[in-house]
Amino acid sequence: MRATVIQGTPVFLDREATTEKACRLIEAAGASGAELIVFPEAFIPAYPDWVWRRTPWNDGESDWFGRLVENSVTVPSVTTAAIGAAARDAGAYVAMGVNELEPNGGTLYNTLLWFGPDGVLLGKHRKLMPTGGERLVWGTGDGSGLRVYETPFGRIGGLLCWENYMPLARTALYAQGIDIYVAPTWDNSDEWISTLRHIAKEGQCWVLGATPCIRGSDVPAEIPGRDEIYGGDDDWMSKGNSTIVAPGGAIVAGPLIGEEGTVTADLDMSLVRRGKRQFDVVGHYARPDIFNLAVRPAPSGPVRFLDAAGDEDQGS
Numbered sequence: 001m002r003a004t005v006i007q008g009t010p011v012f013l014d015r016e017a018t019t020e021k022a023c024r025l026i027e028a029a030g031a032s033g034a035e036l037i038v039f040p041e042a043f044i045p046a047y048p049d050w051v052w053r054r055t056p057w058n059d060g061e062s063d064w065f066g067r068l069v070e071n072s073v074t075v076p077s078v079t080t081a082a083i084g085a086a087a088r089d090a091g092a093y094v095a096m097g098v099n100e101l102e103p104n105g106g107t108l109y110n111t112l113l114w115f116g117p118d119g120v121l122l123g124k125h126r127k128l129m130p131t132g133g134e135r136l137v138w139g140t141g142d143g144s145g146l147r148v149y150e151t152p153f154g155r156i157g158g159l160l161c162w163e164n165y166m167p168l169a170r171t172a173l174y175a176q177g178i179d180i181y182v183a184p185t186w187d188n189s190d191e192w193i194s195t196l197r198h199i200a201k202e203g204q205c206w207v208l209g210a211t212p213c214i215r216g217s218d219v220p221a222e223i224p225g226r227d228e229i230y231g232g233d234d235d236w237m238s239k240g241n242s243t244i245v246a247p248g249g250a251i252v253a254g255p256l257i258g259e260e261g262t263v264t265a266d267l268d269m270s271l272v273r274r275g276k277r278q279f280d281v282v283g284h285y286a287r288p289d290i291f292n293l294a295v296r297p298a299p300s301g302p303v304r305f306l307d308a309a310g311d312e313d314q315g316s
Contacts, residue, residue: 001153003180004034005210005263007242007256010046012219013064015071018044019079022096023086029262030090035117035153037090040212040242041097041161041184042110044079045071047212048099049186049237051133053229062225065137072101072108080113080121088119093151095158097184097210099138100126107139112160112184114149122149127160128169144299146172154179154269158208161185164195172295174203175282179272184210188241193255201249204275206267213240213260247275 006025011017022039029037041047050064073079079098087094093116100111110127126141146169148157157178163169164183173181181203183196188211200207216235219226230237243254244265254263279285 001035001269002033002264002266003036003038003206003208003244004029004032005038005208005242005244005254006040007211007213007240007259007261007263008039008043009212009214009218009260010043012046012214013067013071013223015045015073015079018046019082023082025262026083026086026090026092026094029264030092032264034090034092034264036093036095036151036156036180036208037087038095038182038208038210039097039184040210041112041186042099043096043184043212044073044098046214047186047238048134048137049214050229051137062223064223064225067223068099068137069101069106069108072099073111074101074103075111075113075124076121083113084115084119084121087115087117091117093117093149093156095156095182095184095210097160100124102139108137109141110134110138110160111141112145112158112182114156116149123147125158125160128163128166131162142298142300143172143296146295146297148173148176148178153267154272156180156182158182158184161187164199168293168295170199170203171282171293174205175293178203178205179269180206180208180267182208182210185241186211186238188238188257192241193243193251196243196245197249197251200245200247201279202281204247204279204281205272206247206269207245209241209243209245209254211241212238213256213258214238247271 096113100109112125114122125145130138148155196209216230242263253265
């Protein structure tokens, strides 16, 4: 099967314009035969890079956080419908990174949305643990998104950015027989490529790393406070690092650095089975008599509604 990683530049903090661009990119990738299309972390409406450059909790009159909230994505919504329609027209599975706004509250999440080739929203994964300054922007996810999806060419799933450094989260996906592992991220360090290769070796699966390409000059001048935080073309937020790695750790496409574009490869799924003959981290190479992992896959929340008998109210 053919997989395409999109290394794009979002229309900074503009949900509608970024969604329109994403749909065009999905259309183009589908026309090139892609059956799986992967976008970077928090692509819609952009990763909140300013959390690393100033105090994210108090951004003063510029109100960058407020702008992010106004342009984030509720699920479901007009935005998810548009992406689903693009996936259907392309006949491809789509993994899309978004800033998700909880419909009944004010909390944002770093979320990976999964769409099928019929346009249906298959599910979502909220990043389990935001990193550093991200914790003043995003809430934490739960175990309900630690799952894989069956496709005609294998099981697909993935984790976001530095939660890929959580060995137990990776193990939860390996245990479900993941064949194609997507890793949307903001990390464009040299070390990130080593991470992708390690996961491909450890999990004996295909790994698709998707990173955006964006610089200071991509921030619109009309956004208050821009010049205090960002410079011009030489002020890179993310240079990109999009890469496709085969089971075992060999790089087959990318990394793409310093420009918008796509990274595409035809994935030989037989390599997954061959690799696991020698090393299956949750199979013959596991030691359940020594090590054991318990995963709580149920959604968690601060409020539960009970009936008069104290049981879960199914009508709530």
